[in-house]
Amino acid sequence: MRVKKELWRSYHWQIQNRVKTQEELERFLRLLPEEIEGIKRTQGIYPMAITPYYLSLIDPQDPQDPIRLQAIPRAVEVDERVQCHGEPDALREEGEIPGLTHRYPDRVLVQTTTFCAVYCRHCMRKRIFSQGERAISVEQIKQITQYIKAHPEIREVLLSGGDPLTLSYEKLELLLSEIRKIPHVEIIRIGTRLPVLAPQRFFDQKLLDILEKYSPIWISTHFNHPKEITPEAQEAVENILRRGIPVLNQTVLLKGVNDDPQTMLELMRSLIRIKVKPQYLFHCDPIKGAVHFRTTVEKGLEIMDYLRGRISGYAIPTYAIDLPGGKGKVPLLPQYLLAKEGTRHVFRSWQGELVEYDIQEF
Ligand SMILES: *Cc1c(COP(=O)(O)O)cnc(C)c1O
Ligand code: SF4
Numbered sequence: 080m081r082v083k084k085e086l087w088r089s090y091h092w093q094i095q096n097r098v099k100t101q102e103e104l105e106r107f108l109r110l111l112p113e114e115i116e117g118i119k120r121t122q123g124i125y126p127m128a129i130t131p132y133y134l135s136l137i138d139p140q141d142p143q144d145p146i147r148l149q150a151i152p153r154a155v156e157v158d159e160r161v162q163c164h165g166e167p168d169a170l171r172e173e174g175e176i177p178g179l180t181h182r183y184p185d186r187v188l189v190q191t192t193t194f195c196a197v198y199c200r201h202c203m204r205k206r207i208f209s210q211g212e213r214a215i216s217v218e219q220i221k222q223i224t225q226y227i228k229a230h231p232e233i234r235e236v237l238l239s240g241g242d243p244l245t246l247s248y249e250k251l252e253l254l255l256s257e258i259r260k261i262p263h264v265e266i267i268r269i270g271t272r273l274p275v276l277a278p279q280r281f282f283d284q285k286l287l288d289i290l291e292k293y294s295p296i297w298i299s300t301h302f303n304h305p306k307e308i309t310p311e312a313q314e315a316v317e318n319i320l321r322r323g324i325p326v327l328n329q330t331v332l333l334k335g336v337n338d339d340p341q342t343m344l345e346l347m348r349s350l351i352r353i354k355v356k357p358q359y360l361f362h363c364d365p366i367k368g369a370v371h372f373r374t375t376v377e378k379g380l381e382i383m384d385y386l387r388g389r390i391s392g393y394a395i396p397t398y399a400i401d402l403p404g405g406k407g408k409v410p411l412l413p414q415y416l417l418a419k420e421g422t423r424h425v426f427r428s429w430q431g432e433l434v435e436y437d438i439q440e441f
Contacts, residue, residue, distance in 0.1 A: 082131070090279040094196060094245075097128040104129075104151070108139050117152035125208050125368055127152050130196050130277045136306055145304040145336045149199050155371045156200065165365040167206035171405030178215065179223050182407055185234045186268075189223055191215045191254065192241035196276040201333050201372045203364045207241065214246055215254065224257045231263045239270040244280055248289060255293040267293060272301040274326070278315035291322040298326045299358065304337050308349040316353050327358040330396065332382070334363075334374040340385035347386065347394040357396035362411070364401055376400070376411060384413040388429030 086092045098104050101118045104127075110118075118127055129150045136146045155161055172180045172188070180188040192214040193207045202208070215223075227233050236258050243251070258264055269290075273280040280286060290296055298319055302308060316326050328350050330337065337343055347357050360383070363373045383398045399408045417433070418425040426434045 087132070088279055088282055090273075090277055090283060093130045093132055093277045093279050096131050097196070098131070098134055099126070099128050104134075107134060108137065108147075110151075111142055111153075113153045113155070114151050116154040117156060120154055120157045121152040123209060125152065125156060125200070125205050126198055128196070128198050132279065132311065133197050133276050136309065143335060145306060148336050149201060149303065149333075150197055152200060156368045158371075161369075161371050162367060165367040165370040167367045169365045169367075169403060170203070170401050172204075176222060176226055178219055179226060181226075181230070181233075182405060184232050186237055187227060187230075187233050187235070188237045188239050189215075190240060191238050191243040192246055194245045195240065195242045196245060196273060196280075199272070201331060201336075201363065201369050203331075203366050203369070204241070205366060205368050214250055217253065220254055220257055224261065227258070227264065228261055234263060234265045235268060236264055236266075237268040237270060242271050242273060242276075243269050244271045244273050244286070248285060251286075252289050255289065255296075259293050266295050266297060268297045268299055270299045270301075270329075274298075274300045274312050274315045274319070275302050275307045278309075278311040281315035281318045287318060287322050290319075290324060294323055296324050298324055300326060300328055300355065301330070302328050302346065302350060302355070303330050303333060305342065305345040305349050308346075308353060313353045316355055320354060326355045328355050328396075329359040329361060330357065331361045331363055331372075332374060332379050332398075333372045336372070338374045338378055338382070340382045343382045344386055344390055347396065348390050351391060351394045357394055360396040360398045362398070362400040365403070380411060380413050383411075384429075387413070 101110065101115060104110060121127070133146060133150060138144045141147070174180055178190040193210050194212040194214065198208050227236065238254070246254070255267065258267055319326055330346065332338055337346060350357050360379065362376060362379055363369070365373065379398050386395050398411045400411060401408050415427050416424060417427055422437050422439045424436045424438055426436055428434055
């Protein structure tokens with residue numbers, strides 16, 4: 080595709096030109112039979128939308144390209160086996176107030192829209208894709224801020240989605256300013272995958288002005304593969320950091336995409352190179368329509384074990400799994416303390432040596 084540079088660098092152009100049908104997609108790629116069937120069978124259930132930018136990262140020669148696997152539907156999503164395993168809302172996010180999940184005392188999660196630049200095939204909220212593209216209403220903003228006001232224990236508001244930074248300037252500013260009026264809210268966290276899916280969003284000074292105005296804001300983004308760390312993504316992150324907004328990353332462990340130690344090492348190393356701190360590596364949740372991306376906990380632990388010692392401690396995320404029934408996240412760590420008798424401890428070093436260590440309290 081040949082497009083003028085100004086258009087390519089425009090977020091609105093990227094959104095307006097999202098690829099949503101088989102015919103459009105076939106202008107860029109030769110589709111596999113399971114993709115053609117997947118696009119047909121997921122219609123109206125888990126729709127497809129891909130920004131030209133994200134599409135351009137796909138290697139057309141590689142049927143297992145990690146971007147391709149994250150963006151183009153395959154028939155397996157609606158296979159009976161994948162549909163029977165998993166639940167639409169395995170983490171029990173839906174509660175009393177629509178769009179609000181208050182699981183941990185000090186922080187609350189707000190679902191601000193059902194819209195995303197790309198509909199990721201592994202999304203833990205793919206249940207909302209078929210609800211149509213709807214942004215939070217002024218009435219809902221009122222309801223949610225009333226709830227937060229009534230709960231002084233809430234110190235952090237986590238804006239999630241869909242993608243909150245796809246909201247209009249007006250809606251975003253209304254939401255941020257209403258939250259900022261609440262004295263006990265200390266930080267606002269925005270979960271956005273736009274640095275990965277449409278980094279052009281952050282070439283827009285007006286958006287950056289709004290974010291800077293409601294400081295302290297933190298951004299959590301979602302890079303899953305080293306191929307996603309492009310010059311554009313780096314430029315986006317640089318622009319965010321320049322406004323005093325820290326950027327952290329949450330990766331999901333995905334079979335066939337990044338479930339291999341060397342790929343994960345390259346991803347984490349590339350992230351700190353662009354000054355993004357890897358926060359979490361999540362074990363993939365049992366979400367209806369996405370369980371084919373799940374691998375084992377052993378695989379995750381093997382990857383964590385591989386990272387330790389081989390890359391900067393900055394680059395090592397916390398591997399975590401969300402417990403079923405809304406019981407929250409727990410960290411998972413390879414075993415390093417192998418035995419303990421009194422004050423005598425036996426550790427395993429990152430190179431696999433056994434090390435005895437007498438640790439006494441003074
Ligand atoms: C993950 C999550 C959070 C944030 O947890 P952190 O460990 O602070 O990242 C908050 N609320 C809900 C409902 C969550 O699922
Ligand atoms: S951007 Fe995030 S919320 Fe949207 S589809 Fe992708 S993973 Fe899901």
